[in-house]
Amino acid sequence: MHQATQHPRSGLRRWAALLALTLLALLTLSGCVRVQAALAVSEDDLVSGQLVVAQVAIKQGDSGPALTIPPELKGKVRAQSYTADGYVGQTVSFQGLSFAEITVLSDAITAGKQYRLSFRRSGDLVTMGGSVDLTELPADRADIQVKVTFPGKITRTNGINDNGTVTWKPKPGAVTEFDAAVQYTDKSGVSWTKWVTIVGASAIGVALLVLALAFFTHRRSVRAAGPPTVRRY
Structure with a gap:
């Protein structure tokens, strides 16, 4: 009976999968x-920090363990070797990542999705979720x-809150x-006072614009009518 010949690429894929599983088991x-992980969230929804x-x-x-940095974050994320107390690995540092970029980074650097982290904003409320x-x-x-x-102000958390650091x-x-x-x-x-100031300034600006238009329209109509007629008695 004729035996099917195994394609070399198929064998390489199997070896690569086996190697990935071996590395995950070692980890x-x-x-x-x-x-x-030490992260700091700014008021403009940017996250900076360091991950070991x-x-x-x-x-x-x-x-x-080798960590993969997404190509789209290469300019904002830096990885370097980590050695301390007999541990070896990598330190990942980043500055000014958006909430969406944090999710991309979290998904990319973990094998098998062991670590997950995300931030979301709804009005003045920011929520953080994740798992390990x-x-x-x-x-x-x-x-x-x-x-x-x-x-x-932290309104809810299942971690330990110490003056704004969880x-x-x-x-x-x-x-x-x-x-x-x-x-x-x-x-x-935008605060309420600042919003009122902006709206008030806009209203004044609109009023001045209306007055200016009325003035120029009046002058134009006067010019179109020509010089006034002098009556002789």
């Missing part, structure tokens, strides 16, 4: 994992902490959800 099961993703070196020359999946990580092999500083310390063996809601002050938008 979640071998050695301790360190994930530290590392693990204890398995062998000599181990560089830890540590279900496959042993209890004694994690050093994970997330800190986010907000500019407004901290989460996810536990191994479970999925930890991140949740926070922040009420922004008038500084983050």
Whole structure:
């Protein structure tokens, strides 16, 4: 019986998939994992901060987990090697990312979507949501902490709020959800007083424009009528 010949590219794809699964298993099961995130949200909905993703070196020359930076964020995000306390990995620093760009970065740098983070604004309310999946990580092999500083009043959170900075310390063996809601002050938008001033100035401007148009229209009509007729008695 004739045996089908396997295409070389098909074999390469299988090897690549196997290698990716192996790297993921090494990250979640071998050695301790360190994930530290420190973010600051500004009043104009921009996020800056630093993210460390590392693990204890398995062998000599181990560089830890490799993170992928999306091409569209190359100019705003910088990655460099991280080495401390026997951990190896990468530090990702970023400045002035929009809420949408934070979601893109979060989705890109994590294998298997273990880490998820997003921000949304609705009027003066900004909400943060996310999660970290540590279900496959042993209890004694994690050093994970997330800190986010907000500019407004925190109205709801499941983290520890310390004067506007919320901290989460996810536990191994479970999925930890991140949740926070922040009420922004008038500084983050147009205040009521400023709005009244703008509207008042606009009304005055419209009134002056109407008067000017009336004046020029009157002068034009006078010119069209010609010089006044002098009556002789």
